[in-house]
Amino acid sequence: MSSILNCIRADDVMATLLEVKDLVVKFALRGGDVTATNGVSFDLARGERLGLVGESGAGKSVTGFSIINLISQPGYIASGSVNFHGENLATMSAARLRTIRGNRISMIFQDPMMTLNPVLTIGTQMIETLMAHNLQMCKERARGIALEKLRKVHIPSPERRLEQYPHEFSGGMRQRIIIAIALLTDPELIIADEPTTALDVTIQAEIMDLLIELCETEGMGMILMLDTCRCRSGNWTLAVMYLRRTGY
Numbered sequence: 001m002s003s004i005l006n007c008i009r010a011d012d013v014m015a016t017l018l019e020v021k022d023l024v025v026k027f028a029l030r031g032g033d034v035t036a037t038n039g040v041s042f043d044l045a046r047g048e049r050l051g052l053v054g055e056s057g058a059g060k061s062v063t064g065f066s067i068i069n070l071i072s073q074p075g076y077i078a079s080g081s082v083n084f085h086g087e088n089l090a091t092m093s094a095a096r097l098r099t100i101r102g103n104r105i106s107m108i109f110q111d112p113m114m115t116l117n118p119v120l121t122i123g124t125q126m127i128e129t130l131m132a133h134n135l136q137m138c139k140e141r142a143r144g145i146a147l148e149k150l151r152k153v154h155i156p157s158p159e160r161r162l163e164q165y166p167h168e169f170s171g172g173m174r175q176r177i178i179i180a181i182a183l184l185t186d187p188e189l190i191i192a193d194e195p196t197t198a199l200d201v202t203i204q205a206e207i208m209d210l211l212i213e214l215c216e217t218e219g220m221g222m223i224l225m226l227d228t229c230r231c232r233s234g235n236w237t238l239a240v241m242y243l244r245r246t247g248y
């Protein structure tokens with residue numbers, strides 16, 4: 001059976017931002033290597049939106065982590081390449097990777113608590129993130145950017161909200177804050193790993209609309225991992241993962 005179920009190109013003529021080619025990721029376990037992705041290939045143009053759809057265990061998260069070279073042991077990239085503007089993220093130096101990961105490429109993790117620290121205010125988390133990425137940035141400037149991003153994701157009263165802790169927000173609002181954090185460095189690409197899974201259906205639709213709006217206003221590319229195809233609007237390219245592969 002073909003491992004490629006479906007792939008629809010929305011637009012084939014734009015410049016390439018990211019090219020993932022024959023990506024094989026394995027986990028070295030005691031009983032032998034387990035193959036998590038077995039030849040994932042796709043590419044993404046600047047400003048393009050790709051929906052990566054697949055059942056649980058298909059390898060969506062592993063693909064996302066591999067793009068930013070964040071697969072931790074015992075996982076490893078066995079073969080393949082992840083070219084961002086023509087540079088292979090899978091083999092570049094840690095120092096060079098730090099200038100791209102979290103700066104030019106942001107990831108919204110499947111588990112929101114991987115992003116938010118429950119004991120720090122939203123403001124502290126956003127300001128510290130910005131200052132860690134840009135050592136020259138002063139606190140006042142970082143606060144201004146944090147407020148601007150909260151406005152972009154339609155958080156009302158952002159000045160007051162900056163002083164609050166994650167538990168003081170609803171699930172949908174927390175997800176908006178996570179998106180605002182991903183936007184802090186004005187990335188060219190956002191990888192969003194099932195960002196709506198924990199939310200009810202109405203809020204899921206609102207977050208999807210927000211992601212599409214941000215791609216359009218900010219000109220960002222986006223890879224959105226989903227377990228079912230919910231990319232009905234917004235001009236998405238779709239790739240379906242099956243048998244831990246995808247391709248054209």
Ligand SMILES: Nc1ncnc2c1ncn2[C@@H]1O[C@H](COP(=O)(O)OP(=O)(O)OP(=O)(O)O)[C@@H](O)[C@H]1O
Nearest residue numbers: 027034036054055056057058059060061062063227
């Ligand atoms: N830490 C790990 N150790 C061993 N194998 C792993 C590990 N993480 C992932 N895998 C393997 O990689 C495969 C793909 O996992 P992944 O988390 O990418 O799936 P997914 O498509 O994101 O699923 P879901 O929709 O449930 O989030 C899993 O089936 C598993 O075999």
Ligand SMILES: [Mg+2]
Nearest residue numbers: 060061062110
């Ligand atoms: Mg996953």
